Amino acid sequence: MHKTNTTSLAQAVGVCIRREFLLLVRRPSDLLNPLLFFALVSLLFPLGISPTEAILQPVASGVVWVAALLATLLSLDSLFRQDLLDGSLEQLLLTPHPLSVLVMAKVGVHWLMTAIPLILMAPVLGAMLYLPTQAQGVLMLALLLGTPVLILVGAIGAALTVSLRKTGVLLTLMVLPLYIPVLIFGTSAVHAAAQDLPADGQLAFLGAILSLTLVLAPLGISAALKVSVRQ
Amino acid sequence: MKDTLLRWFHKWGSPKWFYDLSGRWMPWLAGLSLICLLVGSIWALAFAPMDYQQGNSFRIIYLHVPAAILAQSAYMLLAILGVITLVWRMKMTEILATACAPIGASMTFLALVTGSLWGVPTWGTWWIWDARLTSMLVLLFLYLGIMALQDAIRDPSSAARASAILAIVGVINIPIIKYSVEWWYTLHQPATFKLTEKPAMPMEMWLPLLMMLIGFYAFFAWSLLLRARHQVLIREQKTRWVTQLLDAKPATKSDPSESAKS
Amino acid sequence: MYFASFADFLSMQGHGIYVWASYALGLVLILANLLVPIWRTRRLRQRLQRRLQSTAAPAKELNS
Numbered sequence: 001m002h003k004t005n006t007t008s009l010a011q012a013v014g015v016c017i018r019r020e021f022l023l024l025v026r027r028p029s030d031l032l033n034p035l036l037f038f039a040l041v042s043l044l045f046p047l048g049i050s051p052t053e054a055i056l057q058p059v060a061s062g063v064v065w066v067a068a069l070l071a072t073l074l075s076l077d078s079l080f081r082q083d084l085l086d087g088s089l090e091q092l093l094l095t096p097h098p099l100s101v102l103v104m105a106k107v108g109v110h111w112l113m114t115a116i117p118l119i120l121m122a123p124v125l126g127a128m129l130y131l132p133t134q135a136q137g138v139l140m141l142a143l144l145l146g147t148p149v150l151i152l153v154g155a156i157g158a159a160l161t162v163s164l165r166k167t168g169v170l171l172t173l174m175v176l177p178l179y180i181p182v183l184i185f186g187t188s189a190v191h192a193a194a195q196d197l198p199a200d201g202q203l204a205f206l207g208a209i210l211s212l213t214l215v216l217a218p219l220g221i222s223a224a225l226k227v228s229v230r231q
Numbered sequence: 232m233k234d235t236l237l238r239w240f241h242k243w244g245s246p247k248w249f250y251d252l253s254g255r256w257m258p259w260l261a262g263l264s265l266i267c268l269l270v271g272s273i274w275a276l277a278f279a280p281m282d283y284q285q286g287n288s289f290r291i292i293y294l295h296v297p298a299a300i301l302a303q304s305a306y307m308l309l310a311i312l313g314v315i316t317l318v319w320r321m322k323m324t325e326i327l328a329t330a331c332a333p334i335g336a337s338m339t340f341l342a343l344v345t346g347s348l349w350g351v352p353t354w355g356t357w358w359i360w361d362a363r364l365t366s367m368l369v370l371l372f373l374y375l376g377i378m379a380l381q382d383a384i385r386d387p388s389s390a391a392r393a394s395a396i397l398a399i400v401g402v403i404n405i406p407i408i409k410y411s412v413e414w415w416y417t418l419h420q421p422a423t424f425k426l427t428e429k430p431a432m433p434m435e436m437w438l439p440l441l442m443m444l445i446g447f448y449a450f451f452a453w454s455l456l457l458r459a460r461h462q463v464l465i466r467e468q469k470t471r472w473v474t475q476l477l478d479a480k481p482a483t484k485s486d487p488s489e490s491a492k493s
Numbered sequence: 494m495y496f497a498s499f500a501d502f503l504s505m506q507g508h509g510i511y512v513w514a515s516y517a518l519g520l521v522l523i524l525a526n527l528l529v530p531i532w533r534t535r536r537l538r539q540r541l542q543r544r545l546q547s548t549a550a551p552a553k554e555l556n557s
Contacts, residue, residue, distance in 0.1 A: 161383070173372070173376045174376035178408075184412070184414070220396060220400055227392045227396065228393065277495060278495050287509070295515070334526050337525070450523055453527065457530035468541055
């Protein structure tokens with residue numbers, strides 16, 4: 001991206017996407033660890049509460065959602081860290097192209113690579129928690145609508161904490177309260193589907209939250225990156 | 232018009248001007264808040280009539296409601312100051328926003344605890360997942376997240392700007408959170424007893440509440456100025472005006488003669 | 494006064510403990526929010542003043 005004067009925005013976005021894709025493929029642990037975490041957390045609930053269907057089934061949607069939420073959050077810690085260390089984040093800030101667009105490309109690739117496997121894995125965990133079959137589709141659809149919100153909002157937090165040596169619980173503390181609406185509508189959509197009720201309303205709310213986040217979060221992420229890198 | 236606006240901006244960017252002005256305001260705010268809080272709470276505790284439904288536990292409302300209102304408006308103020316900080320990079324709004332968060336957090340905590348203490352005689356349990364209590368709890372965590380971020384970033388200016396972004400994200404989220412929590416609450420348990428339901432309050436119940444509200448706001452402003460002045464002194468400790476200020480008015484009782492000579 | 498006696502005022506027909514606990518916490522939080530910054534500022538001013546005097550002191554000693 002050094003000869004930015006001659007690159008168009010489309011080219012810059014293409015470069016960003018390719019780079020992010022290659023980086024993620026070359027570090028498969030960044031992709032696998034959140035998935036393992038997702039499975040492991042879901043496993044803890046039958047062990048911690050009870051393995052019986054009567055108890056697990058009502059809480060299944062909540063368990064899968066909470067686990068997905070935490071796994072997404074976990075994958076975000078490394079979102080900008082590597083780029084800051086190797087200096088490419090500053091390059092990104094220096095390009096004449098709108099930062100929010102480039103950041104969206106980056107976050108979009110991150111979503112494709114981390115959230116899609118998670119969405120595909122969710123029905124397996126759901127089945128293990130006795131989630132009824134008719135709810136599985138809604139679970140995947142709700143996750144499909146909800147995970148971009150989780151990643152976009154979490155990316156703001158990741159951008160704010162990128163230059164800090166120790167983030168630890170900080171990112172979680174900052175971002176988790178903002179995840180509550182997604183959690184509420186996501187779980188209740190699955191819950192409704194499990195009881196053979198229509199889940200359209202909840203999914204519509206998730207879609208509304210997603211579109212709001214898609215518009216506003218890129219601005220927030222780029223503003224946060226500017227604050228973090230300047231210091 | 233533009234000139235006065237510019238001058239106004241310049242003034243708000245100047246910590247010295249703020250320090251002088253707040254020094255003049257503080258005694259008035261202190262007096263107003265102390266009088267209102269004292270008179271208001273005595274009125275509320277001893278003279279206001281009791282609610283026929285809830286009995287004397289109703290007297291907690293005079294503390295709970297102002298604390299809850301203050302907690303929410305402090306967050307709004309935090310976000311407004313955050314916008315100004317990000318757009319115009321004013322030093323004073325950075326300082327005020329940093330000072331705002333802990334007061335707001337403690338008011339949220341007060342609203343939560345008084346709400347649950349109120350719940351014991353009214354609901355028979357100290358905590359239920361009532362929509363309003365739950366959103367208050369979320370608000371507390373939003374405050375704590377902002378304070379944790381402020382604490383983690385070493386440079387005060389960067390810390391203020393980073394937490395400004397978080398506060399703005401939070402303030403956009405608050406209506407969504409509130410709505411979703413209310414929706415969640417009606418879904419899971421039908422409201423049996425609602426705090427939201429405003430009983431027709433007679434005058435002798437309204438007036439002490441109003442008094443407490445004014446007292447709380449004045450206290451908030453007073454505490455905000457105190458914290459902000461502390462921050463101003465830390466940030467400006469190397470400047471000439473702070474040096475002169477400290478030379479002229481000794482805070483130490485040990486050697487008044489020393490400073491009098493100089 | 495709404496209550497007949499002082500004991501009545503304290504007990505508030507059994508609700509006293511909740512009411513008084515609420516007001517006690519309110520008092521503590523309000524005082525903390527005022528006193529902590531006051532104390533901190535006082536300490537800060539003392540520290541700054543000491544530093545100021547320690548940098549100014551050699552010059553003064555020479556004069557006297």
